[in-house]
Amino acid sequence: MTKPHDRLNDPAAASEAPQETPSHAERRSAGAEMARVLGTTPFHMALDSSGAGITHWKHEPLHDVVEPMTHHVIMAYNGSMQRMERRSGRSVAIGTFRPGVVIIIPEGSSSRWDIPKPVDVVQLYLPHKILERVAREADVVAPGDLLERTAHPDPITSRLLISAADVLEGNAALDALFRQQVTDLLATRLLAAHIGAPTMFQQTMGGLAPKTLLRAIERLRSDSDTDVSLSALASDAGLSRFHFCRAFKESTGLSPHAWLRQHRLEQAMNMLRDTDASVVSVAAALGYASQTAFAAAFRKLTGESPSDWRRRTR
Numbered sequence: 511m512t513k514p515h516d517r518l519n520d521p522a523a524a525s526e527a528p529q530e531t532p533s534h535a536e537r538r539s540a541g542a543e544m545a546r547v548l549g550t551t552p553f554h555m556a557l558d559s560s561g562a563g564i565t566h567w568k569h570e571p572l573h574d575v576v577e578p579m580t581h582h583v584i585m586a587y588n589g590s591m592q593r594m595e596r597r598s599g600r601s602v603a604i605g606t607f608r609p610g611v612v613i614i615i616p617e618g619s620s621s622r623w624d625i626p627k628p629v630d631v632v633q634l635y636l637p638h639k640i641l642e643r644v645a646r647e648a649d650v651v652a653p654g655d656l657l658e659r660t661a662h663p664d665p666i667t668s669r670l671l672i673s674a675a676d677v678l679e680g681n682a683a684l685d686a687l688f689r690q691q692v693t694d695l696l697a698t699r700l701l702a703a704h705i706g707a708p709t710m711f712q713q714t715m716g717g718l719a720p721k722t723l724l725r726a727i728e729r730l731r732s733d734s735d736t737d738v739s740l741s742a743l744a745s746d747a748g749l750s751r752f753h754f755c756r757a758f759k760e761s762t763g764l765s766p767h768a769w770l771r772q773h774r775l776e777q778a779m780n781m782l783r784d785t786d787a788s789v790v791s792v793a794a795a796l797g798y799a800s801q802t803a804f805a806a807a808f809r810k811l812t813g814e815s816p817s818d819w820r821r822r823t824r
């Protein structure tokens with residue numbers, strides 16, 4: 511008699527044996543299931559209070575079953591090209607992992623993976639409630655089923671997801687705002703390109719009313735203890751997160767994250783030019799986790815280190 515553990519490690523048994531789908535309450539979160547099946551810890555992980563998460567994994571070859579999870583998992587492959595196989599019940603998908611492809615595991619689905627070489631992949635863990643919220647805010651019909659994708663060419667989603675792991679700056683407010691925006695943007699992309707039924711978006715025109723824009727900017731300019739999350743900004747404006755982001759960019763030419771990053775840079779420049787505060791003090795005052803994180807963010811936007819910029823402008 512085949513033991514359950516043996517069935518997981520036998521491709522034929524895994525594809526043919528009837529599987530009892532666990533209830534939602536019995537499923538693991540995506541982070542917990544990925545840690546179990548990959549047998550390692552992520553190279554980088556950033557989780558959001560909404561339940562969404564972005565992780566960067568580098569793991570060894572995989573020959574195992576990924577069990578049903580409480581999240582949709584969307585992956586952007588970032589490694590060298592290789593062939594792989596994915597089995598879901600009696601269905602077998604053979605694909606080629608290469609940069610620019612995405613992998614989608616809808617919540618509650620299960621499949622066996624056979625990947626012969628090491629893997630470098632960025633993953634988005636997306637609760638279905640976020641997909642439903644973004645659909646509601648974008649004035650579209652309720653989302654259908656998210657399609658299962660195996661090495662599916664989609665350079666737009668791939669670039670967005672990889673950027674989500676690359677752009678973190680070591681500043682808690684900026685990083686959280688960026689993750690919220692990119693998660694909503696990825697959810698919008700999934701609705702447009704990876705849902706079983708066509709999704710129709712309605713166009714929205716116009717920016718924020720002047721008083722509403724001023725309140726949003728005052729909130730973004732406030733000290734580090736003020737809530738500058740997308741939810742707080744949108745609620746203050748009386749709009750959904752989706753429409754707030756669109757209207758804010760229409761009014762300012764920048765997303766809320768880009769506006770706040772530019773504002774922090776201007777604050778940094780003023781402090782470096784007009785005071786004798788050390789670079790460490792400037793970094794701490796602006797909410798960066800370390801001088802290194804601040805210097806990297808400053809150099810990315812100006813091309814110079816804070817110390818070099820200070821010497822040149824004084």
